[in-house]
Amino acid sequence: MAAGNLQRDLVRTAPERSVPERGTSRRGTSERGTPERGTSERGAPGRGTSERGTPERGTSERGAPGRGRSERGTPERGTPERGTPERTTTRDPADSAVFGSRLLVADLRAAAPAWTPPERVLDSLRRATPDGWRVHVVRSLTVSDGDGADRPSDETLSVIGDAEAYLGFGAPRALLEAAPGLRWIHSATAGVGSLLTPELRARELLLTNSAGVHAQPIAEYVLGGVLHFLRGLDIAVRLQAEGRWDREPFVGAGHSAREVGECRVLVVGTGGIGGAVGRALSALGAHCVGIRRRPELGAPTGFIRVVGLDGLDDELPSADVLVLAAPLTSQTRALISAERLDRLPPGAIVVNVARGALLDEQALAEQLESGKLRGAVLDVFEEEPLPADSPLWGKSRALLSPHVSGVSPRRFWERELALILDNWRRYRAGEPLRNLVDQRAGY
Numbered sequence: 001m002a003a004g005n006l007q008r009d010l011v012r013t014a015p016e017r018s019v020p021e022r023g024t025s026r027r028g029t030s031e032r033g034t035p036e037r038g039t040s041e042r043g044a045p046g047r048g049t050s051e052r053g054t055p056e057r058g059t060s061e062r063g064a065p066g067r068g069r070s071e072r073g074t075p076e077r078g079t080p081e082r083g084t085p086e087r088t089t090t091r092d093p094a095d096s097a098v099f100g101s102r103l104l105v106a107d108l109r110a111a112a113p114a115w116t117p118p119e120r121v122l123d124s125l126r127r128a129t130p131d132g133w134r135v136h137v138v139r140s141l142t143v144s145d146g147d148g149a150d151r152p153s154d155e156t157l158s159v160i161g162d163a164e165a166y167l168g169f170g171a172p173r174a175l176l177e178a179a180p181g182l183r184w185i186h187s188a189t190a191g192v193g194s195l196l197t198p199e200l201r202a203r204e205l206l207l208t209n210s211a212g213v214h215a216q217p218i219a220e221y222v223l224g225g226v227l228h229f230l231r232g233l234d235i236a237v238r239l240q241a242e243g244r245w246d247r248e249p250f251v252g253a254g255h256s257a258r259e260v261g262e263c264r265v266l267v268v269g270t271g272g273i274g275g276a277v278g279r280a281l282s283a284l285g286a287h288c289v290g291i292r293r294r295p296e297l298g299a300p301t302g303f304i305r306v307v308g309l310d311g312l313d314d315e316l317p318s319a320d321v322l323v324l325a326a327p328l329t330s331q332t333r334a335l336i337s338a339e340r341l342d343r344l345p346p347g348a349i350v351v352n353v354a355r356g357a358l359l360d361e362q363a364l365a366e367q368l369e370s371g372k373l374r375g376a377v378l379d380v381f382e383e384e385p386l387p388a389d390s391p392l393w394g395k396s397r398a399l400l401s402p403h404v405s406g407v408s409p410r411r412f413w414e415r416e417l418a419l420i421l422d423n424w425r426r427y428r429a430g431e432p433l434r435n436l437v438d439q440r441a442g443y
């Protein structure tokens with residue numbers, strides 16, 4: 001990367017004035033102003049509720065950052081060492097070591113244009129840079145697919161050594177190795193399972209993800225996919241391709257049209273995505289039951305009840321629609337086996353917007369072929385890209401998309417920027433971070 005570009009992206013702006021400092025009244029207060037309960041792992045029930053209806057992830061067990069001196073022994077915000085000038089424009093990366101100024105690296109320029117932030121988003125990030133911090137916006141492109149890039153760009157590696165905070169799509173191993181002072185990683189992906197290596201866990205970093213940020217477009221995708229089969233649009237598409245006017249499949253003995261409101265829907269994972277699915281389908285009258293890891297936290301809006309994973313087998317026989325919206329963890333891998341697909345009623349629709357490895361694809365293809373299932377809506381696959389010889393390709397009862405159900409360029413960056421800026425402020429203030437990943441639970 002040209003030195004000029006590097007310097008242009010090392011920006012230090014005027015001191016932040018409206019943001020509360022450490023120890024101000026917002027500490028211990030959730031988004032909606034309700035008191036947080038405790039600061040331990042998020043398995044504790046009854047913690048405040050986040051914007052998307054799931055429990056706040058609270059602080060880490062080792063306490064919030066930014067109180068007094070940091071783990072690295074560097075002074076916290078507001079206590080510049082050796083009389084660091086308040087408004088100096090720091091343009092040489094080496095200055096961070098000299099003045100102890102704190103570095104946030106934003107590695108968000110995705111190769112896919114739909115996932116790359118508009119310049120105004122990056123400008124907002126630069127403008128939000130408080131006194132004592134620098135932001136380096138990486139110019140090199142990164143990978144936004146799945147859980148993020150496998151390796152960082154050379155440019156990222158060249159600056160990450162001084163970084164305290166990193167914003168990217170995932171966090172590859174080489175990045176961690178090159179960043180001994182990193183304390184907070186934020187991933188613009190929701191899935192972070194593959195990041196949770198023993199090396200990362202041992203570092204005791206604060207890791208936040210983008211769970212919930214993709215909820216609305218994916219709920220709309222699920223609604224569209226379910227309607228595709230309930231209303232027979234798959235048949236209409238086939239007939240149109242064949243140039244045939246044929247009402248028989250719709251009105252003859254094999255008719256299968258249904259309304260959403262007569263369906264019982266089972267949603268596995270009632271967080272950001274599952275919660276939005278429950279709200280959307282129940283608004284059309286569906287009877288939604290949820291499965292969540294912590295059923296004791298209750299049923300989100302749109303669900304008549306929730307149960308734990310141990311209730312799955314009992315719920316499957318009455319699920320006209322099964323929606324998978326849970327993270328891939330050791331508990332959910334291969335969750336929907338051939339035996340569990342067998343438990344679904346005839347004519348059921350299966351939707352997977354989570355991760356491919358939750359579902360036995362081969363068994364699903366067989367049940368579509370046999371005609372037992374009405375349809376499958378699949379955005380994610382065990383192997384991506386889906387291999388050319390996958391039996392799913394040829395199935396007219398399968399609606400397949402290449403892991404794009406969450407694409408929503410404009411609204412995604414509005415929500416993502418708001419999350420990043422709020423969390424950066426919380427991080428500096430020592431407040432609980434939103435979307436803090438429970439590294440033991442795996443999401």
Ligand SMILES: NC(=O)c1ccc[n+]([C@@H]2O[C@H](COP(=O)([O-])OP(=O)(O)OC[C@H]3O[C@@H](n4cnc5c(N)ncnc54)[C@H](OP(=O)(O)O)[C@@H]3O)[C@@H](O)[C@H]2O)c1
Binds near residue numbers: 210213271294331403
């Ligand atoms: N297709 C795509 O492009 C795309 C985009 C974004 C995300 N995703 C996938 O979708 C997943 C969910 O995203 P999200 O934003 O909804 O995440 P989220 O807000 O963290 O919600 C996760 C939900 O899954 C539940 N869960 C976790 N482990 C479980 C288990 N063992 N058994 C039953 N339920 C379990 C959680 O239960 P509690 O509420 O009790 O904690 C929570 O309700 C992500 O992890 C990612 O893999 C896919």
